[in-house]
Amino acid sequence: MRHIISVLIENEAGALARVSGLFAARGYNIESLTVAPTQDETLSRMTLVTYGDEMIIEQIIKQLNKLVDVVKLLDLSDGPHIERELMMVKVKAEKGAREEMKRMADIFRANIIDVTDSSYTIELTGAGEKLDAFLTAVNDDLIMEVVRSGPLGISRGAKGLGL
Amino acid sequence: MELTGAEIVVQALKEEGVEYVWGYPGGAVLHIYDALFQEKAVQHILVRHEQAATHAADGYARATGNVGVALVTSGPGATNAVTGIATAYMDSIPMVVLTGQVPTPFIGSDAFQEVDITGITRPCVKHNFLIKRVEDIAETMAKAFYIARTGRPGPVLVDIPKDVTDPNIRIPFEYPKKVSMRSYKPVEKGNARQVRKAVELMVKARRPVIYTGGGVVLGEASDELRKLVAHTDFPVTNTLMGLGSVAASDSHFLGMLGMHGTYEANMAMHEADLIIAIGARFDDRVTGKLAQFCPNARIIHVDVDPASISKNVRVDVPIVGQVKPVLRDMLKFLKERKSGPDKAALKEWWARIETWRDVNCLKYVNSDKVIKPQFAIETLHKVTKRRNFYLTSDVGQHQMFAAQFYPFEKPRRWINSGGLGTMGFGLPAAMGVQQAFPKATVACVTGEASIQMCIQELATCSQYDLPLKIILLNNGYMGMVRQWQEFFYDKRYSHSYVDALPDFAKLAETYGHVGMTIENPGDLEAAYKEAFGMKNRLVFMNVIIDPEENVYPMIEAGKGHHEMHMSPHLSAERELA
Ligand SMILES: Cc1ncc(C[n+]2csc(CCOP(=O)(O)OP(=O)(O)O)c2C)c(N)n1
Ligand SMILES: [Mg+2]
Numbered sequence: 001m002r003h004i005i006s007v008l009i010e011n012e013a014g015a016l017a018r019v020s021g022l023f024a025a026r027g028y029n030i031e032s033l034t035v036a037p038t039q040d041e042t043l044s045r046m047t048l049v050t051y052g053d054e055m056i057i058e059q060i061i062k063q064l065n066k067l068v069d070v071v072k073l074l075d076l077s078d079g080p081h082i083e084r085e086l087m088m089v090k091v092k093a094e095k096g097a098r099e100e101m102k103r104m105a106d107i108f109r110a111n112i113i114d115v116t117d118s119s120y121t122i123e124l125t126g127a128g129e130k131l132d133a134f135l136t137a138v139n140d141d142l143i144m145e146v147v148r149s150g151p152l153g154i155s156r157g158a159k160g161l162g163l
Numbered sequence: 164m165e166l167t168g169a170e171i172v173v174q175a176l177k178e179e180g181v182e183y184v185w186g187y188p189g190g191a192v193l194h195i196y197d198a199l200f201q202e203k204a205v206q207h208i209l210v211r212h213e214q215a216a217t218h219a220a221d222g223y224a225r226a227t228g229n230v231g232v233a234l235v236t237s238g239p240g241a242t243n244a245v246t247g248i249a250t251a252y253m254d255s256i257p258m259v260v261l262t263g264q265v266p267t268p269f270i271g272s273d274a275f276q277e278v279d280i281t282g283i284t285r286p287c288v289k290h291n292f293l294i295k296r297v298e299d300i301a302e303t304m305a306k307a308f309y310i311a312r313t314g315r316p317g318p319v320l321v322d323i324p325k326d327v328t329d330p331n332i333r334i335p336f337e338y339p340k341k342v343s344m345r346s347y348k349p350v351e352k353g354n355a356r357q358v359r360k361a362v363e364l365m366v367k368a369r370r371p372v373i374y375t376g377g378g379v380v381l382g383e384a385s386d387e388l389r390k391l392v393a394h395t396d397f398p399v400t401n402t403l404m405g406l407g408s409v410a411a412s413d414s415h416f417l418g419m420l421g422m423h424g425t426y427e428a429n430m431a432m433h434e435a436d437l438i439i440a441i442g443a444r445f446d447d448r449v450t451g452k453l454a455q456f457c458p459n460a461r462i463i464h465v466d467v468d469p470a471s472i473s474k475n476v477r478v479d480v481p482i483v484g485q486v487k488p489v490l491r492d493m494l495k496f497l498k499e500r501k502s503g504p505d506k507a508a509l510k511e512w513w514a515r516i517e518t519w520r521d522v523n524c525l526k527y528v529n530s531d532k533v534i535k536p537q538f539a540i541e542t543l544h545k546v547t548k549r550r551n552f553y554l555t556s557d558v559g560q561h562q563m564f565a566a567q568f569y570p571f572e573k574p575r576r577w578i579n580s581g582g583l584g585t586m587g588f589g590l591p592a593a594m595g596v597q598q599a600f601p602k603a604t605v606a607c608v609t610g611e612a613s614i615q616m617c618i619q620e621l622a623t624c625s626q627y628d629l630p631l632k633i634i635l636l637n638n639g640y641m642g643m644v645r646q647w648q649e650f651f652y653d654k655r656y657s658h659s660y661v662d663a664l665p666d667f668a669k670l671a672e673t674y675g676h677v678g679m680t681i682e683n684p685g686d687l688e689a690a691y692k693e694a695f696g697m698k699n700r701l702v703f704m705n706v707i708i709d710p711e712e713n714v715y716p717m718i719e720a721g722k723g724h725h726e727m728h729m730s731p732h733l734s735a736e737r738e739l740a
Contacts, residue, residue, distance in 0.1 A: 010346050013293065014281060025286045055473065062470035068290040068310060071346040163345065 002031075003057050003077045004153045006161055007046040010069040011037055018067050019046065028052065028060050032150030040163075043071065047152050072161065080156040086123070087131045088113070090145040091138060093120040101142070108134045119144065127151075166336040168297040168328035169198035172261065175304035176205050178338045181232050183208055183223065183598055185216040189236025190276060191263025194328035199234075208598065208627060211619040213240050215591035217247020217318075218617070221256050222592030225578045226553060227599045228383065230257045230311050237263040238276030241322075242283065246585060248318050249287040253582025254404060255381055257316035259307050266326035267295055281322050289317030297327050301338050309342040314349030315468040316381055350467060353484025355492060361439070361463040361480045362496045368437035369508035370459075370515075371397045374420065376449075377404030377581065378442015378466060378486050385409070385574040387490035388441065394494060395504050398516055400428040402443055403566055404581040411570030417516070418525075421449040422718050423563045426524035429716070429724040431516055432457055440464045442486045445475040446582070447720070455723030465489050524716050525567055528732055533709045534684050536561060536636050540568035540608070543634060546691040550604040553578065553596045557589035557613030560642035563714045565608045587616030590633065594620060597629045604695065606632040612641045612661050621674040624701050632694055633703045635667060638710045646713050650728075671703035682707045 009015050016035055023030045031049040038045045050060060057075070064070055076083075093101045098120075105112055105122050108130070114121035124134055128151055135146065155161065166174060172195050176184065185208045188196045199207050210216045213235045220231030231251075235244045241262040251258045265274040281291045290310050292303050300323070307319040365371060373395075379388050385408045392399050392415045399409050400420040409416050418425035420432055432438065438460045443449070450456045456476060464471075464478040465486055472481045482489055497503060527537045554569060556562040556579040571577045578596060580588040593607040614635055624631060644659040668678025677700045681690045687706070694702040715730035 014285070014291075017282065018285060021285050055477065059470065059474055062472075066468070066470050068344075068347045 001053070001057065001077075002049065002051045003075055004047065004049050004081070004083060004151060005061065005064070005073060005075050006153055007048065007064060007073040008038070008071045008161065008163075009044050009046055009067075010071060011042050011044045012069055015044065015069045016046075018069060019048070019064065022063055022067065023050075026059075026063065028056065034150045034152060047150070049151055071163065074155065074161045076153040076155055081153050082156060083127050083151045083153045084125055085128050085131055085151045086125050086149040087134070088147050089122045089124065089135070089138070089143060091120050091122060092118065092142045092144060094118050097142070101138075104137060108137075110134065164336050165333040167194070167198070167330050167333055168300055168323075169194035169330065171297070171300045171336055172304065172323065172328065173198045173202050173205060174336060175301055175338060176232065177202070179230065179304070179308045181205055181230070184232045184234050185210055185219040185595070186234030187213050187216055187236065187240060189240045189263060191237035191265060191325045192234060192240075192261075192323075194325065194330055195234065195261070195263070195323070197330070207234070208594075208623065210591065210623050212617065213243035214246050214587060215594070215617050215620045215623070217244045217258070217260060218250065218585075218588050218591035219595035219598070220258050220260075221247060221251045222555060222578055222595030223599050224251070224256050224258055224595075225592070226575050226596040228575070230259055230308055231595065232259050232261070234261045235263070236276070237265055237280070238278050241278055241280040245284060245287070246587075248284055248320065250580050250583045250585040250588060251318040252287045252289070254377060254580065255316050256318065257311040258318040259311050260318060260320045262320060262322050264293065264322045264324040267324045268326070270324065281320065284320050287318075288320050289315075291320040291322065293322045294324070294327055297329070297332055297334055300327065301336065305339040305342050306344065310347060315471075350469075350483055351485055351488065353465065353482040353489040353492065357480060357482045358489060358492045359496055361482060362493060362500070364437055364461055364463060364480060365395065365439065365497065366500060366502065366504050369505060370435045370512045371395070371437040371439065371504070372431045372435040373397050373399040373439045373441065374402075374432065374443055375399065375405045375408055375441040376402040376443025379405055379408040380574045382442055382467065382486035384442070384487040384490050387487055387494065389413070391490055391494050394497060396509055397439070397504070398431055398513070400424070400431065402446070402449055402581070403579065405443065406566060406577045407571035407574040410572045412572060419566055422451070422720070423567065423714050423716065425567075426522050426716055426727060426729070427516055427519040429718065429727060430519045433724040434515070435460045438462045440478070441490070442466060444471045447475070450475060451718050451726075452721050452723045455725075522729075522733070524729060524733065526733060527730065529684070530709070531684055534682070534687060534706055536564045536638070536708045536712055537568050538684060539634070539636055539687065539706055539708060540564050542687050542691060543606070543608070544569050546688060546695055547604060547606070550695070551600070551602065552576065553593075553600070553603055553605045555579065555589045555593040555596060555605070555607045557607070557609040558584045558586045558643075559610045559613055560638070560646065560712070560714050561608050561610045561613075561636040563643075564636070567714075586613040589613060590617050590620050590631070593631050594623060594627075594629055597631055598627070604632065606634060608634045608636060610642060611635060611637045611639065611664055611667070618670075621671060621676060621701070621703075625675040628699070629701060630697070630699050631701050633671075633701070635703065635705050636708050637664075637667070637705055638708050638712070639664070640710060642712075643714070645711070649711075649713070650719075667703060667705040671701070676701040676703055678703045678705070680705045680707065
């Protein structure tokens with residue numbers, strides 16, 4: 001099963017390496033991992049997407065909690081939550097194809113954020129499936145570069161993950 | 164009070180009540196060594212290899228329960244210490260290792276004797292720190308000791324760049340009185356509801372077994388365990404790391420379980436309907452094939468580390484907490500109940516266990532021509548049983564023979580590397596024990612291969628007058644390797660013969676010790692008596708044993724508890740019967 005886990009971790013040198021090292025050393029799957037400081041600059045927030053059976057996910061959560069730098073974590077998959085991922089795609093947009101590409105961006109509510117006479121750079125935010133759908137919709141030959149942030153997650157409702 | 168960084172490091176050690184530091188100097192730690200030179204309260208012991216510094220600190224910690232401390236220089240000093248750090252990590256031993264580092268401006272430049280030791284050790288420490296400012300030393304040291312000794316203990320490494328200990332920079336010194344970390348809160352008592360649930364299972368059990376590991380020793384819960392065993396009349400087995408937590412002479416004790424465990428312990432596990440696992444981690448050497456592990460049992464698991472629970476084996480009643488208070492509660496709740504464990508069922512269970520005991524699985528055929536390793540350990544027990552005695556071990560057959568044949572009556576008396584299985588551990592660990600208990604009798608049982616991995620420490624023993632008794636069970640082989648090759652590789656003894664051995668007795672003498680070579684079974688007891696009579700001398704006993712004796716019973720890796728190989732003569736006897 002796929003799980004999306006949010007981790008509040010001390011913003012210390014090596015903290016990220018402890019998490020990625022843990023996944024490598026114990027052979028856990030890791031699909032994506034994003035990390036950035038929070039409003040409290042002593043804390044970073046990590047969102048990681050992993051998969052495994054129930055026993056493995058339980059171990060992943062326990063092992064993460066065991067890291068001395070980890071302050072708090074939440075398995076977002078346990079409850080209602082929102083996921084968003086950012087993608088930027090550089091596509092070929094030449095002559096007659098430009099209009100079609102613009103229309104495609106509009107359909108997906110994407111923004112064109114950079115333009116040359118032969119290319120567009122398109123920005124798209126949404127759940128992972130929406131981003132996948134966009135890539136499927138665009139002809140493979142037209143895609144020059146794709147960069148994705150990996151999902152970010154937050155729980156629904158008034159309660160937040162904080163100290 | 165204004166102090167330099169180096170002085171703060173040493174003051175921190177004093178504040179933590181550290182008596183001994185095992186170490187080896189080098190460029191990056193020279194400022195710290197200078198501060199140590201001027202400090203009398205903390206005694207530094209100069210080892211001959213950094214691996215030994217960590218093992219000695221580790222042995223000290225295992226015997227005393229205090230945090231062991233090692234100090235080494237950057238680069239090769241630090242990498243040499245890694246084996247000892249990993250050894251302590253696998254057995255959850257509280258230790259603080261201080262490593263020197265190149266000055267902060269040089270970090271990352273491949274400077275002379277630079278290694279990224281926090282990176283290298285990350286997977287084998289409980290935690291590690293790189294100190295970047297002199298202002299951070301006191302707090303970091305306090306955190307390091309706090310983390311090492313609380314919760315599930317473990318080694319903590321503190322990397323200290325040379326400029327941070329600069330003798331020209333002084334700052335006010337104040338040591339934190341209390342450490343509190345928002346990201347690290349070790350658990351205390353277990354959840355009472357869970358303990359009650361466990362008690363309900365215990366009184367209903369018909370075939371219970373208590374299975375305990377190193378956690379009972381580390382958690383100082385031996386008394387509580389003994390009370391629980393006495394109160395319930397349940398059989399109890401220990402892992403290699405747990406030996407001594409119940410008295411070997413207690414009739415409830417089934418011996419060690421696992422790969423070289425007793426027939427009765429393993430069969431009881433296999434047939435049990437309830438396992439009460441306490442401070443044990445379901446290691447593969449203990450469980451054998453997981454799919455066949457305790458097939459009929461419900462499992463209660465008490466452990467201070469939640470990540471230990473349901474890691475390898477799914478448990479029915481997890482109890483996260485310090486073993487000691489949990490066992491206290493367990494006993495209290497048991498006593499509060501009107502009816503206790505099922506006496507009739509237990510009687511039947513014990514009757515079955517006795518039939519397994521009657522197999523006498525450790526029986527061996529002694530010889531009057533060649534010393535059998537089992538006999539060597541039995542005789543060792545005979546000669547030392549009235550002493551205040553500690554036994555350390557290296558890794559191999561001799562370790563298993565010692566675990567099987569030396570009946571340990573108290574915790575912290577059997578000191579060996581169980582998790583990592585580190586050859587070279589025995590001698591330096593014994594140095595740490597002897598340092599802690601100068602009046603005690605400390606022996607190390609070893610093999611001719613293992614002892615050569617840290618034999619240079621015989622010099623340290625001379626320098627510090629450590630009167631260890633080294634019992635080398637010399638079979639001329641890496642016996643444990645040879646045994647596997649005999650069983651699983653058709654006796655192709657590939658590189659397991661230990662050729663070109665020195666004359667160990669003479670070697671010991673050149674280091675200033677007493678050396679003995681013992682070859683006849685008839686001479687063994689008298690030789691031991693003579694050796695143990697030499698109170699103030701290290702005696703190195705080179706005991707020449709049967710080269711091809713094997714350790715039985717044995718469960719092959721990946722087999723179930725009920726699939727033990729028994730010693731061939733036992734199988735023969737049984738066929739006759
Ligand atoms: C550092 C290290 N290297 C290799 C091994 C693998 N190993 C386990 S037991 C053993 C043989 C030990 O031989 P010896 O010390 O003579 O003990 P014996 O088994 O003969 O009693 C070896 C090589 C190990 N445990 N540790
Ligand atoms: Mg040998």
